Amino acid sequence: MLISKRIEAMQESPIRKLVPLSVAAKKKGKKVYHLNIGQPDIKTPDEFFQAIKEFNPGVLAYVFSEGIPELIDSFIEYYKGYGMSFEKDDILVTNGGSEAILFSLIATCDSGDEVLIPEPFYTNYNGFSSTAGVKVVPITTTAENGFDLPELEVMEALITDRTKAILLSNPGNPTGKVYTMDEINRVKDLALKHDLYIIADEVYREFVYDGLEFVSFGQLKEIEDRVIITDSISKRYSACGARIGCVATKNKTITKEIMKLCQSRLCVATLEQVGAAKLVEVSKDYMKAAFEEYDKRRKTVFNALQEMDGVLCKMPKGAFYITAKLPVDDAETFARWLLTDFDVDGETVMVAPAEGFYATKGMGRDEVRISYVLKEEDLIMAMNVIKEGLKAYNK
Amino acid sequence: MLISKRIEAMQESPIRKLVPLSVAAKKKGKKVYHLNIGQPDIKTPDEFFQAIKEFNPGVLAYVFSEGIPELIDSFIEYYKGYGMSFEKDDILVTNGGSEAILFSLIATCDSGDEVLIPEPFYTNYNGFSSTAGVKVVPITTTAENGFDLPELEVMEALITDRTKAILLSNPGNPTGKVYTMDEINRVKDLALKHDLYIIADEVYREFVYDGLEFVSFGQLKEIEDRVIITDSISKRYSACGARIGCVATKNKTITKEIMKLCQSRLCVATLEQVGAAKLVEVSKDYMKAAFEEYDKRRKTVFNALQEMDGVLCKMPKGAFYITAKLPVDDAETFARWLLTDFDVDGETVMVAPAEGFYATKGMGRDEVRISYVLKEEDLIMAMNVIKEGLKAYNK
Numbered sequence: 001m002l003i004s005k006r007i008e009a010m011q012e013s014p015i016r017k018l019v020p021l022s023v024a025a026k027k028k029g030k031k032v033y034h035l036n037i038g039q040p041d042i043k044t045p046d047e048f049f050q051a052i053k054e055f056n057p058g059v060l061a062y063v064f065s066e067g068i069p070e071l072i073d074s075f076i077e078y079y080k081g082y083g084m085s086f087e088k089d090d091i092l093v094t095n096g097g098s099e100a101i102l103f104s105l106i107a108t109c110d111s112g113d114e115v116l117i118p119e120p121f122y123t124n125y126n127g128f129s130s131t132a133g134v135k136v137v138p139i140t141t142t143a144e145n146g147f148d149l150p151e152l153e154v155m156e157a158l159i160t161d162r163t164k165a166i167l168l169s170n171p172g173n174p175t176g177k178v179y180t181m182d183e184i185n186r187v188k189d190l191a192l193k194h195d196l197y198i199i200a201d202e203v204y205r206e207f208v209y210d211g212l213e214f215v216s217f218g219q220l221k222e223i224e225d226r227v228i229i230t231d232s233i234s235k236r237y238s239a240c241g242a243r244i245g246c247v248a249t250k251n252k253t254i255t256k257e258i259m260k261l262c263q264s265r266l267c268v269a270t271l272e273q274v275g276a277a278k279l280v281e282v283s284k285d286y287m288k289a290a291f292e293e294y295d296k297r298r299k300t301v302f303n304a305l306q307e308m309d310g311v312l313c314k315m316p317k318g319a320f321y322i323t324a325k326l327p328v329d330d331a332e333t334f335a336r337w338l339l340t341d342f343d344v345d346g347e348t349v350m351v352a353p354a355e356g357f358y359a360t361k362g363m364g365r366d367e368v369r370i371s372y373v374l375k376e377e378d379l380i381m382a383m384n385v386i387k388e389g390l391k392a393y394n395k
Numbered sequence: 396m397l398i399s400k401r402i403e404a405m406q407e408s409p410i411r412k413l414v415p416l417s418v419a420a421k422k423k424g425k426k427v428y429h430l431n432i433g434q435p436d437i438k439t440p441d442e443f444f445q446a447i448k449e450f451n452p453g454v455l456a457y458v459f460s461e462g463i464p465e466l467i468d469s470f471i472e473y474y475k476g477y478g479m480s481f482e483k484d485d486i487l488v489t490n491g492g493s494e495a496i497l498f499s500l501i502a503t504c505d506s507g508d509e510v511l512i513p514e515p516f517y518t519n520y521n522g523f524s525s526t527a528g529v530k531v532v533p534i535t536t537t538a539e540n541g542f543d544l545p546e547l548e549v550m551e552a553l554i555t556d557r558t559k560a561i562l563l564s565n566p567g568n569p570t571g572k573v574y575t576m577d578e579i580n581r582v583k584d585l586a587l588k589h590d591l592y593i594i595a596d597e598v599y600r601e602f603v604y605d606g607l608e609f610v611s612f613g614q615l616k617e618i619e620d621r622v623i624i625t626d627s628i629s630k631r632y633s634a635c636g637a638r639i640g641c642v643a644t645k646n647k648t649i650t651k652e653i654m655k656l657c658q659s660r661l662c663v664a665t666l667e668q669v670g671a672a673k674l675v676e677v678s679k680d681y682m683k684a685a686f687e688e689y690d691k692r693r694k695t696v697f698n699a700l701q702e703m704d705g706v707l708c709k710m711p712k713g714a715f716y717i718t719a720k721l722p723v724d725d726a727e728t729f730a731r732w733l734l735t736d737f738d739v740d741g742e743t744v745m746v747a748p749a750e751g752f753y754a755t756k757g758m759g760r761d762e763v764r765i766s767y768v769l770k771e772e773d774l775i776m777a778m779n780v781i782k783e784g785l786k787a788y789n790k
Contacts, residue, residue, distance in 0.1 A: 010659075042454065052447065053448060057439075057636075059435070060635065061636050106401065124660075127656065131526075240661070242455055242664060243661070253396070258402075259407075260406070261405075261522065264523060264525075266493060269490075270637070271664075272665075272667070275666075
């Protein structure tokens with residue numbers, strides 16, 4: 001029996017494909033530090049669970065395809081804090097940021113159309129693009145130049161008559177890149193000149209360090225009809241398992257059309273929507289404490305990497321990832337080996353090989369993505385495993 | 396700004412597109428009986444909510460992309476009751492039956508490939524097919540002949556070199572059709588002869604009336620490598636808002652490949668999985684009571700329709716829908732009119748126009764789908780609204 005070519009061609013998630021090896025390592029009694037996935041260890045706010053405990057519907061029924069009104073209102077309220085004013089029908093609740101991106105691609109691109117994406121990029125963009133039949137055209141950026149966007153002409157050279165959108169995460173996953181006003185304007189010019197949509201994945205907007213200012217594409221009045229913000233509560237409220245996100249855009253045609261996709265899958269899980277609607281009440285102290293914690297971890301991981309021979313990376317400015325070059329030929333082989341053959345006092349580490357975060361063949365082969373989502377003391381232990389691992393591996 | 400042709404071509408859900416009119420009717424103080432959507436009013440089992448109340452994870456983290464082990468085990472246990480034995484890696488938890496069908500289409504068909512579907516069919520199959528870029532080729536069945544499948548030759552005439560699968564719901568939505576052993580064998584022969592996958596949407600398997608026996612495609616050993624069962628807890632446990640479903644298949648290549656799609660959207664909402672895992676403990680009495688309640692409603696609605704002048708339908712044998720021909724030119728116009736211009740003592744009805752359940756242009760224009768998911772006394776009131784509505788409309 002044949003399967004489809006598109007699914008055969010789809011890569012396994014580099015974030016998750018080593019999971020069976022980590023399960024096996026744990027079965028052998030090893031402790032595994034998970035630096036592979038952006039799964040924060042910060043407590044999910046009590047408000048979330050409390051709202052669900054108080055919710056007694058009797059029948060757990062379908063809710064509106066666009067999301068429950070309380071949750072939509074809470075997103076509107078949240079965006080006000082970033083200088084963006086959305087109306088009720090500008091927002092559609094989705095199954096995490098994942099579905100928001102998939103729906104945005106389907107609405108803006110036909111099968112065979114092209115989307116520009118600065119690489120390295122969040123690897124699951126590949127999965128969404130495969131599902132939507134959209135071709136990813138990478139805008140290459142490198143660790144050496146801090147993942148800055150190239151000049152306008154370089155990006156323009158990639159445009160064809162099938163280019164429909166540019167998709168980018170800001171702050172960047174896996175790069176930690178935060179786009180400057182200059183870079184944002186360059187993307188704006190590109191979109192205006194070549195009639196592109198901007199799909200702005202801004203799920204890490206809370207995590208911008210070193211006093212840098214975060215600018216949302218949603219703040220640019222001039223192009224508000226071509227900006228589609230894809231969002232998620234997963235990271236800012238440490239609620240990845242809730243799978244609650246949204247599409248937010250001023251383009252009424254887009255919301256009307258994406259609504260069809262929302263209707264075809266009926267609705268998003270109800271309980272998590274009820275919980276998520278209360279997150280807007282979470283105190284500033286919670287957010288501040290989380291921010292400071294990540295900032296501290298960022299420095300810990302960066303400093304530890306700086307001290308390892310042959311490791312190259314720049315200090316990330318946002319999100320909670322570092323993409324680093326390691327002194328190995330193939331970072332995936334190294335990552336597998338850490339799980340199958342190495343430990344320090346019974347402890348080892350799972351990292352995400354970065355090759356799958358690039359679309360250009362061969363790039364990122366010696367890189368890994370590290371998520372600094374564990375508490376300080378665990379990160380110190382984990383970084384020591386990598387350090388000792390590199391020494392042993394290169395012997 | 397242009398949007399994609401595929402999203403523009405996608406129809407709005409006939410089940411949900413009249414929602415704004417029902418909202419407006421309610422604002423005017425009318426009561427609206429919802430016969431448009433398969434949203435049962437039966438209580439969701441306490442076991443579901445209790446499990447969630449007892450779940451205190453601290454951090455609501457990502458879980459396994461394939462679903463939590465407890466839920467997979469509970470599906471395995473459930474299928475045993477239907478004579479099917481699945482292993483752990485045969486089952487992938489999905490966002491409702493919706494995602495199960497979408498993933499099955501993507502894994503078996505490339506963009507432009509064809510899938511055979513007996514029509515009328517669950518209208519959202521159109522949405523999943525659009526999303527997957529798959530062409531729906533209808534196998535026409537009619538209310539007059541009780542929605543029986545045509546002979547093998549008739550179905551074979553629809554096959555091209557791009558036909559990859561046959562998708563069907565059994566018991567049927569919106570028809571209430573339950574396939575006979577003879578029809579099931581015909582589909583089996585078709586699949587074997589033309590190397591097709593069978594995507595079997597069996598979410599109404601609990602609701603088979605008049606002592607008929609339900610046969611799952613999963614029970615046919617001979618073709619177990621080509622059967623993909625798509626399932627959902629929504630209907631049998633009255634938990635539509637949970638959005639928990641699964642793909643179950645003995646074809647290890649299919650599960651391995653669909654796992655990539657599961658990984659790309661990370662995981663399914665955690666709390667609902669925790670609740671759903673306990674549903675296997677729900678007593679037989681709960682299931683029996685629900686069954687008897689639907690059976691009673693089925694007769695009530697069918698009998699009421701029989702008494703209306705010019706209405707044509709046969710007694711449905713399964714699920715909780717009736718598709719009926721009405722004495723009107725355009726059932727959608729009538730359905731809109733019921734919401735905007737008609738009431739009986741301040742009460743009106745929302746039904747689903749059936750045209751959107753057909754792929755063949757023009758078919759079903761005078762038909763509606765009625766879901767008998769409301770309690771007896773409400774159904775009686777609702778059927779009276781339709782009866783009086785038809786009289787007033789046709790004056």
